[in-house]
Amino acid sequence: MKLSHLKELESESIFVLREVAAQFERPVLLFSGGKDSILVSHLARKAFWPAKIPFPLMHIDTGHNFHETISYRDEWITHLDAKLIVRSVQDSINQGRVAEEKGPNASRNALQTVTLVDALEELKFDCAIGGARRDEEKARAKERFFSHRDEFSQWDPKNQRPELWNLFNGRKAVGEHFRVFPISNWTEMDVWQYIMQENIHLPSLYFTHERSVFERDGMLLAQTEFLVPRAHEKLTDRWVRFRTIGDATCTGAVESPANSLEDIISEVAASRTTERGTRADDKRSEAAMEDRKKAGYF
């Protein structure tokens, strides 16, 4: 009697989501439209089935979306039978809460935080559920499942509560809140394998498609209404897909022929750069795959 690693991870995440529903008065699930938040919302549906997910989803909309993201979002919410709240960075700009960045590399990534914190305060949420994973980058490796934030929404990495066994301490003072990360222990590979196993429908952006792109700082960026190449940046049509989905102005695409989950999994297995290092990975070679096969892995 032993669960597969995916079933064990699923069970752990469901446990965490149920703890959230039990321990907090007003939780909210942050939904970005990317695969990780799609996964978390899928797990939330499982955790409370046949009841509806007992908390809303919230999309912090940068306004710089690929149009596929929004149409996918609306379909997915209908499928989940969940409640969606949208708060937009544009509103924060209009209200003078934040100022738009200037210059060719302007992005709204940083501005999102203000919109988020304002929304948490406005709607009195005491727990925001996110799809971050510990394998994403060094700084996250120490993050807890239940991450305490003080009344200024700040995280103090030097003073986190120890987390032992499966006992999650969500006690807090008035005005404080928590960020909870149910898929902390999943790796990028686990996420893809599970999505395949569960047959979860994903936005088309993850699969190969032809798109007008140009290179900037070693990244392949898509031409959109929000982002146009500068004079020397040559626009070409290429077969690309996205490994992460975020603000259209700063999410790099990768050249790839992958048009199924199986293809993506082979690509992730052979990939030699992290998801976050969306630098053009020319270095990815047949040799890399060969090396791994020789070593007996992948």
Next chain:
Amino acid sequence: MGASRLGLRAAGASFIPHPSSLILFLIVMHETEFSTAGYLDMELLRFTTAGSVDDGKSTLIGRLLYDSKSIFEDQYDAIVATSEKRGEDHVNLALLTDGLRAEREQGITIDVAYRYFATPRRKFIVADTPGHIQYTRNMVTGASTANAAIILIDARHGVIEQTRRHAYIASLLRIPHVLVCVNKMDLVEWSEARFNEIRTQFIEMSAQIDSNLDIHFLPISALLGDNVVDESQNMKWFGGPALLHLLETLPIENDLNRSEARFSVQYVVRPMRADFHDYRGYAGRVSGGVFRPGDTVKILPSGQTSTIESIETMDGPLDYAFAPMSVTIRLKDDVDISRGDMIVTGDCPPLVTQDLEIMVCWLADRPLQAGGKYAIKHTTRDGRCVVKSVDYKVDINTLEKVEGDTTVGLNDIARLTLRTTAPFCADHYRRNRETGSLILIDEATNVTVGAGMIL
């Protein structure tokens, strides 16, 4: 029970491993070709690492990550650059887990970080706790969910005081498998005699600790890679296998309790929809034994009985459920159940009690207040308790009981008697790590201050 676990120097204490467990697994498994289907079916193994500063823990984890091809090129390029900048001869694999090291050097509170790697057989979660004089709190945290502990020993120094502490914590936290890695064998001429000497030292030392640990010894060089992923060419006298192979094949199926059925209700599911009108399900995770539809169950602490109607998940009903599955249980009778109640079967129910005897590891700077009141969290049940007495402390270096000293500070381990405001369903920690563990919370700051194991 607690009285016998300490200060026992008598021969014959049960920590001495059975000879058969010293014979390392020699089963040669066929290399499975990577296939998507096979890969979906891996098992999960969680382990923690313990060692003193500079025993080579970061190097070992770096090597496991690197040699198992879990390091991406951009991460590797970054450490190559740093190694060059520092003028080091080799690429310093320890830099892969650099974050914590930097903290240590800056004298910041050291913490547990989690690392991930996978082979076609298993996915591994490593609780990485860097060596430090005062790091009991971190090792306890990392150990609480671990199936296995790697204890590192520097071949030049042999078993030292800290090794004893690490072995004690592994046993206190009931980590089922202990892998003692004698590291830096390259610095002792790959000597078999030295390895055997350290193994004997460890076995003698651990005879003081009452435990049923499954224990394995390996001679390695984390720096050069000997016996980490590949079997050593320098130590042919060691029959193998290498550490990674051992991690891939440790039998972990029975690490969880399979005999006493336990299910703590986490959340009551009530859809309130026309198509599920009278539906009432108890959501939670199995923490021991097996549940099946038709089983007669007892609900604690009330003691009511009922029968399992069905075990449900969104993917369909189940014929049985075992730990650590998250499921929803429906009962035949309309009993009054809420979060924190425990559903059990069989003739060995947990003790329903307001008096708890525990071993505690203190996690906070502010010492425990004897007579103080704390919030307590056990399974999905919350309550309050008062510390009635500090029965003794454990000198973690000599493993002797210290009586009469009731100051329990950061990193101290002590035996406490608690009185709770409401009954808890207590199992012995040695029977079930999930229903036998609890945390104490400071009611003023809401911080987790104590990790408790029920005796």
